[in-house]
Amino acid sequence: MWVQALDVILEKMKASGFDFSQVLALSGAGQQHGSVYWKTGASQVLTSLSPDLPLREQLQACFSISDCPVWMDSSTTAQCRQLEATVGGAQALSCLTGSRAYERFTGNQIAKIYQQNPEAYSHTERISLVSSFAASLFLGSYSPIDYSDGSGMNLLQIQDKVWSQACLGACAPHLEEKLGSPVPSCSVVGAISSYYVQRYGFPPGCKVVAFTGDNPASLAGMRLEEGDIAVSLGTSDTLFLWLQEPTPALEGHIFCNPVDTQHYMALLCFKNGSLMREKIRDESASRSWSEFSKALQSTEMGNGGNLGFYFDVMEITPEIIGRHRFSAENHEVSAFPWDVEIRALIEGQFMAKRIHAEGLGYRVSKSPKTSEFPEKCSRVSRAGMVLKLALSAWCQGSSSRQPSVWGEAVRAEALLGLGGVIPKSSSSLLRGALHHAQLTFPASRHFLNGRGSRWSRLRGGHRGLKHLFVFKYSLPKTKILATGGASHNRDILQVLADVFGAPVYVIDTANSACVGSAYRAFHGRSMDGGQMSLKELGALAGLRSVKGEIGMFPFFRDIGVLGALASFFSLPAEQEVETKVKASDPSSPGPWTAPWGTIALVEASLKLWIIKKSPPCRQVLAGAAHAHKGVLPPICCQRLPGGTALLCLPKPKPVPSPSTAVPTPRHISHFIWRSVLQLGPGRNLTGSQCVDEWRGDHVF
Numbered sequence: 001m002w003v004q005a006l007d008v009i010l011e012k013m014k015a016s017g018f019d020f021s022q023v024l025a026l027s028g029a030g031q032q033h034g035s036v037y038w039k040t041g042a043s044q045v046l047t048s049l050s051p052d053l054p055l056r057e058q059l060q061a062c063f064s065i066s067d068c069p070v071w072m073d074s075s076t077t078a079q080c081r082q083l084e085a086t087v088g089g090a091q092a093l094s095c096l097t098g099s100r101a102y103e104r105f106t107g108n109q110i111a112k113i114y115q116q117n118p119e120a121y122s123h124t125e126r127i128s129l130v131s132s133f134a135a136s137l138f139l140g141s142y143s144p145i146d147y148s149d150g151s152g153m154n155l156l157q158i159q160d161k162v163w164s165q166a167c168l169g170a171c172a173p174h175l176e177e178k179l180g181s182p183v184p185s186c187s188v189v190g191a192i193s194s195y196y197v198q199r200y201g202f203p204p205g206c207k208v209v210a211f212t213g214d215n216p217a218s219l220a221g222m223r224l225e226e227g228d229i230a231v232s233l234g235t236s237d238t239l240f241l242w243l244q245e246p247t248p249a250l251e252g253h254i255f256c257n258p259v260d261t262q263h264y265m266a267l268l269c270f271k272n273g274s275l276m277r278e279k280i281r282d283e284s285a286s287r288s289w290s291e292f293s294k295a296l297q298s299t300e301m302g303n304g305g306n307l308g309f310y311f312d313v314m315e316i317t318p319e320i321i322g323r324h325r326f327s328a329e330n331h332e333v334s335a336f337p338w339d340v341e342i343r344a345l346i347e348g349q350f351m352a353k354r355i356h357a358e359g360l361g362y363r364v365s366k367s368p369k370t371s372e373f374p375e376k377c378s379r380v381s382r383a384g385m386v387l388k389l390a391l392s393a394w395c396q397g398s399s400s401r402q403p404s405v406w407g408e409a410v411r412a413e414a415l416l417g418l419g420g421v422i423p424k425s426s427s428s429l430l431r432g433a434l435h436h437a438q439l440t441f442p443a444s445r446h447f448l449n450g451r452g453s454r455w456s457r458l459r460g461g462h463r464g465l466k467h468l469f470v471f472k473y474s475l476p477k478t479k480i481l482a483t484g485g486a487s488h489n490r491d492i493l494q495v496l497a498d499v500f501g502a503p504v505y506v507i508d509t510a511n512s513a514c515v516g517s518a519y520r521a522f523h524g525r526s527m528d529g530g531q532m533s534l535k536e537l538g539a540l541a542g543l544r545s546v547k548g549e550i551g552m553f554p555f556f557r558d559i560g561v562l563g564a565l566a567s568f569f570s571l572p573a574e575q576e577v578e579t580k581v582k583a584s585d586p587s588s589p590g591p592w593t594a595p596w597g598t599i600a601l602v603e604a605s606l607k608l609w610i611i612k613k614s615p616p617c618r619q620v621l622a623g624a625a626h627a628h629k630g631v632l633p634p635i636c637c638q639r640l641p642g643g644t645a646l647l648c649l650p651k652p653k654p655v656p657s658p659s660t661a662v663p664t665p666r667h668i669s670h671f672i673w674r675s676v677l678q679l680g681p682g683r684n685l686t687g688s689q690c691v692d693e694w695r696g697d698h699v700f
C-alpha cells in the first residue's frame, strides 16, 4: 500500500506538470514507530529497478511480513515488560532510550514478530521504520534510520546515539545488522535512484536527506522555540516541546531533536484524538463539524462545571479506557446534553494535555508587559543605524566568515534597541541579541508585510523595526502552535487557547510535517559541505535570472547570518530584487555591493518560499514539493556556527519520574479539576484569548 502510494503521488505530480528537474533535495516523514520488513534479496531488487514499471509491480515480493505493524498496535505488553526487566526497570529503560517500554515502540514490535514468526524474522535482511522505508524507495538502497525517529523504538541510547546492546539483545537476535547504523537527522543519505531520474526527470544529483518521524518533522516545520508548545491534532493528538536537556520519565517520550543533534524533544501522545472527536461529532452533531462548532460557540468556557474524558480506545497518556463524565457537583453521570458533551470532550482533551505537559515540567509563562518596552526602540532612525552597523560588520567579516564579526552589530543593536532587556554581560548580550535576531525573523516578515493584527495596533500600526521588538516583548512567552487536521477548526483552537491561557497560532499549511520535511531537505543539503553559487541560490529562490555573479559562499553558514540580516529588509518584488542586484546600490559602493545583492536574494528566497499546496498524499514527497521553490529554513538561522558555539549545554541529567500508579478516572478528574482551578476565579477559563490574538493570520 505504501509503495503504491508513492507511485500514485509521483504520477499525480507528473500529470499536474510538476517540474522534477528543479528538485535539488528531498526529505520526508512517516508515522512514527511503524516498521517494514525487507526479505532477503530485496536490496538487489531495489538497486535494479526498471524505470518502465511502477514500483509496486517490482517490489511486491520484497517483504517478509505483509502486514506492517503501525503505531496504533498495542499488542506487545508482554514484550514491553520483558524489555524493561532486562535493563533494570521502566525508569532505567527511560533513562537509556528516552521512554519506558511502550507497546507501539518498534523494538517491542520486532520482539513480537521474532517470537511469533521466527521464520519470517530469519528471512528478513533489513528492518526499516516507515520513514527510512520511504527514504529507501527514493534511494534505491536501504536508508539508515535517523536519530530522531530512531528514538521511538526503545532501542536507541538517546544520549550516545547508538543502539543499546542490552535492548537489541532483549528483542531479537542479529538485530543490529538488520537495522543498520543510525545517522543524524540532517544527513544526506545519498543521491536519488536513477529510477526517478529516468522515469520522472529528477536531476541525477538530487540529494535524499534522511527521512524522519511525522512529529519530529512537525517540530522542524513549526520552528519551535524554547518555551513554545506544539499541539498536533491529527489522527492521534500529540504535544511536543523543544528541549535542551533530556528529562526521561515514566510518562511521555524524549526523542533526539531532528534539527539539532545535541538537543532533544519531548512528546506526549494521546491516542483518542481526532477519531474520538469524530465519534462524538457523529453521535451529537449530526456528523457535521459546523454543528460541532455551534456547540462550542453556544456553551460557556468551563462548561458550567461539567467535565468529561472520552477514551474509546485504551489511551496512551494515561493508560485508561472508557467515557467518564462528571457533573458540576463532581458526581459521575452517564450522559450530557449534546452541546455540553461536545464542550466536555474538547475541554477535557486540552485540560489533560495541559496537566500532562505540566507533568513534564512545562509552564505557561508571560513576558514583560508592553509598557516595559523601551520607548527608544521605536525610532526608525535608530533602526537604520542598527542596520548599517550590522551590515558593515558583515562586510568586514565576510572574508573570514567568523560569527564573531557579529559582536559589533549585535552590541549596537542591543544598545540602541534593547537596552535594559538583555543582560549586559557581553557573552549573554551577544547570545541574546543573536537569539533575538533569529527569533524575530518570522515576525519581521509578518509585520513588514503589513499583515500584523493585534501587535500592529498596539504600537500604532507603523511599519519598521519597532515591530520586531513589540512582537518579541509583548507576547506572552508561551505560544501554542497548532497543526494537524483539526487545527482547521477555529472553535476547537479557541478552547485550546482558553485552557492554556496562551495564544494559539497556526501555520499557513496545517501539514507542518510536510513543511518540516522541506526545511530538513534544505538543511541537509546545505549541511552537506557543498558550496553554492549566487546563481544557484537565485534559482533556488525562484528568481528567473540572476545577473552579476558575486562569488561563492559557503552555503549553510552564511545563509544563516544573511537570513538574520535580511529580516531587517523589506524588498517586496522579485523584479525589485533583480534591480537591486544589478544596481548593487550605487549610493553605497565598495564592500556594500556584495551584501546588498546577496541579502536581496536571500530576502527574495524568503518571500517565495513554498506557498505551494502539499502533494495530494501526505508527507512522503514533501521535500520534493517544497524544496524546488526555495525554502530558506529558519533552522539555518538558528543553527549559525556562532549560535551553536554560544549555546553551552549543561550535561543532561535525568529528573525523578512521577508516580507509576495507573490513574483512575477519579484521579484524572482531580488532576483536571486542579487545572481548572488554576485557570482563574470562579473556574472561568481565563478567556483572554480573543480570536485576533490567537489567530492573527500568523505566518511562520
Ligand SMILES: Nc1ncnc2c1ncn2[C@@H]1O[C@H](COP(=O)(O)OP(=O)(O)O)[C@@H](O)[C@H]1O
Binding pocket: 233, 234, 235, 236, 274, 275, 277, 278, 289, 483, 484, 485, 486, 487, 488, 489, 492, 618
Ligand atoms: N474542520 C475540522 N474540525 C475538526 N477536525 C477536523 C476538521 N477537519 C479535519 N479534521 C480532523 O483531522 C483529522 C486528520 O488529521 P491529519 O493531521 O490529516 O491526520 P494524521 O495525523 O493522520 O496525519 C481527521 O481525522 C479529522 O477528524
Ligand SMILES: O=C(CO)[C@@H](O)[C@H](O)COP(=O)(O)O
Binding pocket: 030, 031, 032, 033, 071, 104, 152, 213, 214, 215, 234, 235, 236, 237, 238, 267, 269
Ligand atoms: O505514535 C505517535 C507518536 O508517538 C503518533 O503520533 C504517530 O507518529 C502517528 O500519528 P498520526 O499521524 O496517525 O496521528
